[in-house]
Amino acid sequence: MEKRRVVITGAGAITPIGHTAAESWQAVRGGVCGVAPISAFDAADMKVKLAAEVKDYAPEAFLDKKEAKHMDRFTQFAVIAAREALRDADFSAENADLDRCGVIVSSGIGGLQDTEEQHDRGRERGFDRVSPFYIPMAICNMAAGRVAIEAGFRGMCSCPVTACAGGTYAVGDAFHYIRDGYADAMLCGGSESAVTPLAIGGFTSMKALTAAEDPNRASIPFDAERSGFVLGEGAAVLLLEELEHAKARGAKIYAEMVGYGATCDAYHMTAPLPDGSGGAKAMAMALRDANAQPEDVDYINAHGTSTHLNDAGETAAVKAVFGPHAAKLAVSSTKSMTGHMLGAAGAVEAMFCAFALRDGFIPATINYQVPDPECDLDVVPNVGREAPLRYALSNSLGFGGHNGSILLKKWEA
Known part of the structure; x- marks a missing residue:
C-alpha cells in the first residue's frame, strides 16, 4: 500500500x-x-x-x-x-x-x-x-x-x-x-x-x-x-x-509529519539505559520511517528533563545516531520553560517543533549557566535563534523505558 x-x-x-x-x-x-x-x-x-x-x-x-x-x-x-x-x-x-x-x-x-x-x-x-x-x-x-x-x-x-x-x-x-x-x-x-x-x-x-x-x-x-x-x-x-x-478543504498547513519511532529499554522502572541506546533506536527508527538521513535534521527538541541520567544519556544517544552531524545540530529543551508536563510533554513539544519549522526559529534552553562535559551539544543556551530549518525531531523518554521520536518536515506547498 x-x-x-x-x-x-x-x-x-x-x-x-x-x-x-x-x-x-x-x-x-x-x-x-x-x-x-x-x-x-x-x-x-x-x-x-x-x-x-x-x-x-x-x-x-x-x-x-x-x-x-x-x-x-x-x-x-x-x-x-x-x-x-x-x-x-x-x-x-x-x-x-x-x-x-x-x-x-x-x-x-x-x-x-x-x-x-x-x-x-x-x-x-x-x-x-x-x-x-x-x-x-x-x-x-x-x-x-x-x-x-x-x-x-x-x-x-x-x-x-x-x-x-x-x-x-x-x-x-x-x-x-x-x-x-x-x-x-x-x-x-x-x-x-x-x-x-x-x-x-x-x-x-x-x-x-x-x-x-x-x-x-x-x-x-x-x-x-x-x-x-x-x-x-x-x-x-x-x-x-x-x-x-x-x-x-483549503486548510492551512503548519508542517508535514514524516517519521515516528518507538522502542523500549527493557531495563529499569525509572532509569534509562546509561548509554541512551533505547532512545537512539527510536530516533533512528523515525529517520528510517521518513526515508530521511541524519544530515537532513537541523533541530532536535530534546526530552531534556533536567535530571542527570536523562540529559547525559540523551546526549550520548544523539551522538550515536547523528555521528559527526551531532556537532552541527541545535538540541534544546523547552522544558526549561514549561517544566515537565508528563503525558502532555511530547504533544506540546511536537507543536513547538511545527511552529519552529514554520517560523524558522529555534527555541532556547533558558537559564543555562554551567556547561556539563557530558552534555556537550549545542543546547541553544538562553536565547533562541532564527535559522532555516528543514527537519525537526522531537524526543520523549518515559518511566518504564518507553522511548518515542517523531520527525517533522517544513511544509512547502
Missing part, C-alpha cells in the same frame, strides 16, 4: 506559559520561564516548593460551569486544547466523514487531584459516599473520550499511558493511523494535571524533582548543576490530516 502523506492543520494548547497555542509559542520565542512557587496547595512543609502550573486559570472562562464540574482538571485542559485546534484548523464536522475521524490523547496519571479529594471524602464519610462521578472523572482515557464526544469523532479513540512518552506516542500513532489509510483526520496530543500533594511527594521521595527554590535555577536541562525536573501541567492537541483531505 502506498503511504499517504500527513500534515498538521490545527493546534491548541494550554500550558504554564500561555492559555493558547499562539500565546505559548510567543512565550517560547521570548524565553519565558513558567516555573513558580506552587499555588495549588500549601507546600510550606514540603521539600519541593516549585512547579510549572497553568497560571490564572478559571475553568468557567473556557467551559460551561456545569460541564467543567464533572471534568477533572486534566480533562478540562484537553477539551480546551482540542476546541482550539479545531477552530484553528477551521475544521467543520458537518463536512467530514466522522467515522474516519479519530482521537488519541494521552495522560500519564489521569485525575489524581480528584482521586486525592475523593479518598479524603471516603475516609471522612465512608467510601460508599464518594462521588458517582469519581471514576469517570479520574480514569486516564476520559480526556480522549470527552474530546471525541465534543468533536463528534467516531473513529478510533485511544489513550496511550506511557508515562513521559505518552504525548509523543499519541501523535506518532495518529500519524501512522492516517498514513496507513485507517483515518482521514485525528485529534491527538496529551493532557496532564498532577500538581498535587501526592504526586509532588511521590516524585520527591524518589528524588526525581529538584528542590531548588530559585525558579531560574530549577528546570535547567543540560546544565551541570541540574538536580531534577520541575513538574508541569497543561495540554496540547494537534489536528492531523491526510494531505489530500486537507487540501480539498
Whole structure:
C-alpha cells in the first residue's frame, strides 16, 4: 500500500506559559520561564516548593460551569486544547466523514487531584459516599473520550499511558493511523494535571524533582548543576490530516509529519539505559520511517528533563545516531520553560517543533549557566535563534523505558 502523506492543520494548547497555542509559542520565542512557587496547595512543609502550573486559570472562562464540574482538571485542559485546534484548523464536522475521524490523547496519571479529594471524602464519610462521578472523572482515557464526544469523532479513540512518552506516542500513532489509510483526520496530543500533594511527594521521595527554590535555577536541562525536573501541567492537541483531505478543504498547513519511532529499554522502572541506546533506536527508527538521513535534521527538541541520567544519556544517544552531524545540530529543551508536563510533554513539544519549522526559529534552553562535559551539544543556551530549518525531531523518554521520536518536515506547498 502506498503511504499517504500527513500534515498538521490545527493546534491548541494550554500550558504554564500561555492559555493558547499562539500565546505559548510567543512565550517560547521570548524565553519565558513558567516555573513558580506552587499555588495549588500549601507546600510550606514540603521539600519541593516549585512547579510549572497553568497560571490564572478559571475553568468557567473556557467551559460551561456545569460541564467543567464533572471534568477533572486534566480533562478540562484537553477539551480546551482540542476546541482550539479545531477552530484553528477551521475544521467543520458537518463536512467530514466522522467515522474516519479519530482521537488519541494521552495522560500519564489521569485525575489524581480528584482521586486525592475523593479518598479524603471516603475516609471522612465512608467510601460508599464518594462521588458517582469519581471514576469517570479520574480514569486516564476520559480526556480522549470527552474530546471525541465534543468533536463528534467516531473513529478510533485511544489513550496511550506511557508515562513521559505518552504525548509523543499519541501523535506518532495518529500519524501512522492516517498514513496507513485507517483515518482521514485525528485529534491527538496529551493532557496532564498532577500538581498535587501526592504526586509532588511521590516524585520527591524518589528524588526525581529538584528542590531548588530559585525558579531560574530549577528546570535547567543540560546544565551541570541540574538536580531534577520541575513538574508541569497543561495540554496540547494537534489536528492531523491526510494531505489530500486537507487540501480539498483549503486548510492551512503548519508542517508535514514524516517519521515516528518507538522502542523500549527493557531495563529499569525509572532509569534509562546509561548509554541512551533505547532512545537512539527510536530516533533512528523515525529517520528510517521518513526515508530521511541524519544530515537532513537541523533541530532536535530534546526530552531534556533536567535530571542527570536523562540529559547525559540523551546526549550520548544523539551522538550515536547523528555521528559527526551531532556537532552541527541545535538540541534544546523547552522544558526549561514549561517544566515537565508528563503525558502532555511530547504533544506540546511536537507543536513547538511545527511552529519552529514554520517560523524558522529555534527555541532556547533558558537559564543555562554551567556547561556539563557530558552534555556537550549545542543546547541553544538562553536565547533562541532564527535559522532555516528543514527537519525537526522531537524526543520523549518515559518511566518504564518507553522511548518515542517523531520527525517533522517544513511544509512547502
